[in-house]
Amino acid sequence: MFKAFFADTYAEARANFIAAANQNQCVTEAHVNPVALGPDGDVLSTDLAYCGLSDAHSVLVLTSGTHGAEGYCGSGCQVALLNDRALLEKAHASGIGVLLIHALNPYGFAWGHRTNEDNVDLNRNFRDFDRPLPDNRHYRTLHPLLIPDSWPPGPDNVAAIDAFIEAEGGQAYREGMMLGQYSHPDGLFYGGRQPSWSNRTLRDILARYGNSRNRLVWIDYHTGLGPYGHAEKIFVQKGDVDYQRARAWWGADVVSVVDPDSSTVDIEGTALRALLEECAQVPELTFLALEHGTVPMDEVFLALRSDRWLARHAAAAPGQVAAMKAAHKAAFYPDHDDWRGAVLGQSRTCVLQAIYGLSTSWR
Numbered sequence: 507m508f509k510a511f512f513a514d515t516y517a518e519a520r521a522n523f524i525a526a527a528n529q530n531q532c533v534t535e536a537h538v539n540p541v542a543l544g545p546d547g548d549v550l551s552t553d554l555a556y557c558g559l560s561d562a563h564s565v566l567v568l569t570s571g572t573h574g575a576e577g578y579c580g581s582g583c584q585v586a587l588l589n590d591r592a593l594l595e596k597a598h599a600s601g602i603g604v605l606l607i608h609a610l611n612p613y614g615f616a617w618g619h620r621t622n623e624d625n626v627d628l629n630r631n632f633r634d635f636d637r638p639l640p641d642n643r644h645y646r647t648l649h650p651l652l653i654p655d656s657w658p659p660g661p662d663n664v665a666a667i668d669a670f671i672e673a674e675g676g677q678a679y680r681e682g683m684m685l686g687q688y689s690h691p692d693g694l695f696y697g698g699r700q701p702s703w704s705n706r707t708l709r710d711i712l713a714r715y716g717n718s719r720n721r722l723v724w725i726d727y728h729t730g731l732g733p734y735g736h737a738e739k740i741f742v743q744k745g746d747v748d749y750q751r752a753r754a755w756w757g758a759d760v761v762s763v764v765d766p767d768s769s770t771v772d773i774e775g776t777a778l779r780a781l782l783e784e785c786a787q788v789p790e791l792t793f794l795a796l797e798h799g800t801v802p803m804d805e806v807f808l809a810l811r812s813d814r815w816l817a818r819h820a821a822a823a824p825g826q827v828a829a830m831k832a833a834h835k836a837a838f839y840p841d842h843d844d845w846r847g848a849v850l851g852q853s854r855t856c857v858l859q860a861i862y863g864l865s866t867s868w869r
């Protein structure tokens with residue numbers, strides 16, 4: 507039952523999404539990636555579906571696939587919502603438009619990468635490229651260790667990374683890995699040198715569908731951090747009022763990225779910037795990253811590293827490539843009904859809470 511909303515490939519996810527959107531007579535748009543194709547030569551597209559009145563005072567935005575291969579989770583939740591008549595009617599009755607943006611990074615979704623056609627991590631790409639880019643010195647040190655010559659990493663490699671953590675601390679390791687870097691285009695968490703196609707596409711959509719509203723809520727679906735099946739509600743905005751509102755709507759387990767309990771770090775260059783800039787006229791903006799746990803963090807990091815190793819070793823044995831690709835996919839989309847069920851249940855609750863939040867006054 508749960509499985510029907512989830513896909514095994516990007517192409518299937520896209521077809522499911524478009525079919526469900528058409529069933530609801532949503533307004534749809536296809537934004538086709540101009541430079542890349544999918545594994546079967548198929549189109550790579552960021553699709554959107556809008557349900558509701560065009561002049562609804564509030565809008566609820568759900569995005570999937572910001573990090574490519576993480577898209578199975580958000581896509582499944584979007585398709586589930588399009589099949590959830592009661593929830594859509596509740597939004598409609600509350601004067602809320604629902605905007606679903608499917609596969610923000612369709613290249614990574616289709617090919618099984620976190621990053622896009624230029625190995626750009628979208629959540630490190632939303633920054634002012636006219637200004638000097640930050641230097642991630644820990645990443646510089648880690649880069650040759652993270653993508654070693656041979657795979658899997660041998661005992662020397664493991665010992666060298668352990669030595670780094672011993673010398674610099676666990677936080678330096680997490681920041682080196684996750685803060686983003688602009689020095690190694692073939693590396694991990696690379697932020698790019700210019701706004702990516704997905705960046706520009708998202709900005710265009712948010713400006714047209716968001717900027718005329720009174721209130722906007724955006725839930726961005728991610729996977730890979732935290733306990734298996736648990737949706738961590740990560741708050742990325744900076745304002746106290748926004749934080750209090752998010753906790754009033756979604757509960758006391760909304761965790762700020764600056765909180766030591768958060769499973770991520772405070773990253774610059776995330777897609778939140780597009781919201782703040784393109785919807786600057788909206789009096790109330792609320793953003794939540796919904797981060798779904800999959801496998802232990804070490805395995806997630808290993809999957810990300812293996813993906814970059816594979817990018818350098820096109821001639822690797824087909825059996826090894828297939829096994830590494832499968833492990834990477836499983837690190838961001840556990841193919842189990844208990845995981846899908848947990849994800850869908852928490853997503854529905856968060857969407858319902860957002861609808862309640864948007865339909866009641868705040869302060």
Ligand SMILES: [Zn+2]
Nearest residue numbers: 573576728729
């Ligand atoms: Zn992510």
